[in-house]
Amino acid sequence: MPLSDSSKIGMANRFVVRMSGKKVYDLGSWTKADGLDVAFDVAEYRAGDQGNNRFYFPGNTKYTNVKLSRAVSDETKQVREWLDKNQFNCEVFDGVIELYTALHADPVTTWDLREVMPARWAISSFDAGASQISVETLELVHSGFLPDERMLF
Numbered sequence: 001m002p003l004s005d006s007s008k009i010g011m012a013n014r015f016v017v018r019m020s021g022k023k024v025y026d027l028g029s030w031t032k033a034d035g036l037d038v039a040f041d042v043a044e045y046r047a048g049d050q051g052n053n054r055f056y057f058p059g060n061t062k063y064t065n066v067k068l069s070r071a072v073s074d075e076t077k078q079v080r081e082w083l084d085k086n087q088f089n090c091e092v093f094d095g096v097i098e099l100y101t102a103l104h105a106d107p108v109t110t111w112d113l114r115e116v117m118p119a120r121w122a123i124s125s126f127d128a129g130a131s132q133i134s135v136e137t138l139e140l141v142h143s144g145f146l147p148d149e150r151m152l153f
Helices: 076-086
Strands: 015-020 024-029 032-034 038-045 055-063 066-071 093-100 107-123 135-141
Touching: 024 066, 024 076, 076 107, 076 135
Parallel strands: none
Antiparallel strands: 015 024, 015 093, 032 066, 038 055, 066 135, 093 107, 107 135
């Protein structure tokens, strides 16, 4: 892929996640993030007097849940604190995922997740007979990261 000399390339292994509401929770760095995608429904209209002509209009926007994974570490404590404090509360959080080129640099890009809530959290099974890293997975449901037009009631 051709790039200019001034292009900043985001490294897939350098990103952090934070939640902000009444309190800010730095959920730390993760090794994997899936689900940062959006799908657009397309509404099609065909007028009866226009032959085969079709008109297309934007429809609903659909966002996938974001799934984060990493090895269990000291940063897991922050996730547990966030889950413990908010498992029965209806506090709305905004989340941010920042992608970096290198340590201590400015982020290349960010995703601002609106109205974030945990959907699932899990730790991989423990097996004394295996020599593997214990993995933590956090799934987040959100209402989007694009500036969609929304009606406020």
